[in-house]
Amino acid sequence: MVETPNYDGPLPQCQGPKLKPFPHRKSKVDFIRLLSDSESTGGIESGGHAHVFEVSIEGETYALKVFKFFDDEEVRAGLNYTRADHSISIDLLHSHSDPFYNECRAFGQIIQAGQNGRVAVRCYGHLTLPAETEEDLDQRYKLAWDRPAEDCDKPMSQRQPFRAIVKELVIDDVPLSQKVVNKMVKDLKKMRALGVYPMDVCRRNYRAGLLVDMSLAMTEPHYLFGLRSKRHVDDMKREDLANVLQIAKDGGFTCRVRDDEFCSKIRAREGSF
Numbered sequence: 522m523v524e525t526p527n528y529d530g531p532l533p534q535c536q537g538p539k540l541k542p543f544p545h546r547k548s549k550v551d552f553i554r555l556l557s558d559s560e561s562t563g564g565i566e567s568g569g570h571a572h573v574f575e576v577s578i579e580g581e582t583y584a585l586k587v588f589k590f591f592d593d594e595e596v597r598a599g600l601n602y603t604r605a606d607h608s609i610s611i612d613l614l615h616s617h618s619d620p621f622y623n624e625c626r627a628f629g630q631i632i633q634a635g636q637n638g639r640v641a642v643r644c645y646g647h648l649t650l651p652a653e654t655e656e657d658l659d660q661r662y663k664l665a666w667d668r669p670a671e672d673c674d675k676p677m678s679q680r681q682p683f684r685a686i687v688k689e690l691v692i693d694d695v696p697l698s699q700k701v702v703n704k705m706v707k708d709l710k711k712m713r714a715l716g717v718y719p720m721d722v723c724r725r726n727y728r729a730g731l732l733v734d735m736s737l738a739m740t741e742p743h744y745l746f747g748l749r750s751k752r753h754v755d756d757m758k759r760e761d762l763a764n765v766l767q768i769a770k771d772g773g774f775t776c777r778v779r780d781d782e783f784c785s786k787i788r789a790r791e792g793s794f
Contacts, residue, residue, distance in 0.1 A: 532625045532647055533616035537742050538633060540625035543646035543687045550650065551577040555662055556584060570620035570736040572664055575690060584642075584733075587650065587685040588621040589667045609744050617744050620736035621647075621684045627717050627738035628686070634715050640708040642733040643689035652680035691728040697772045701730045705765050706776055708732065713758065716741030720757070722764035724771075 531539035557573035571588040593615050616622045628644040637643055656677065658664055672680050695701060705727070712719065718739045719732055726734040739745065739757070746754050762778055769776040
């Protein structure tokens with residue numbers, strides 16, 4: 522997705538919810554340490570969709586999620602090549618599939634609904650970092666960024682900048698308990714009511730009982746919800762609750778979800794609990 526040059530407004534530039542820029546986006550970012558748990562391969566931290574750092578901006582500490590570069594063709598290759606699939610523009614595909622935009626749309630919707638910091642970690646907005654940041658970070662860490670080959674051939678000053686999202690820094694986690702599980706379920710139901718489906722609900726993506734990762738989130742309106750059958754879409758939307766129920770089961774806690782069709786799906790997959 523090619524954005525308007527020098528654009529400094531809410532993202533993504535498509536219909537639907539958007540995330541506003543971080544108020545201090547022009548200020549210096551001091552990187553304190555790498556927070557994300559990454560898998561090391563040959564000395565290079567591969568990570569997932571991004572790398573998360575503890576940073577200081579204007580004297581305040583934050584969690585800064587710096588995203589890797591995204592390849593639209595990987596998503597395009599996963600479509601079913603129906604006539605409807607081919608009707609999806611590359612810009613729409615990008616704005617609904619790129620992990621950075623997934624988080625922008627999800628947090629944008631949550632903020633608009635007045636739920637920032639309540640159903641998920643508090644988000645403060647997005648910012649960009651110059652490509653030169655890569656050289657600075659490489660002196661301290663070996664990080665994979667999946668930068669396109671054609672971009673690597675350009676002088677550093679002409680390369681694409683990094684895109685990042687600023688969030689509240691949550692250092693102290695809380696142990697899983699019945700109270701935490703109940704809140705997780707309640708928060709997911711609130712997000713579902715807002716049209717936000719995280720799609721990657723697992724224990725590692727929670728801090729202090731709040732979801733911190735929305736890189737796979739699907740937020741309405743979403744192109745896939747118009748392409749797939751109602752049954753398929755309903756199954757996708759139920760996946761988050763299925764996963765939190767599994768978290769509860771693994772921890773020895775109970776969970777109640779009032780949805781007969783959903784519960785039957787869980788019983789068929791895991792057995793009644």
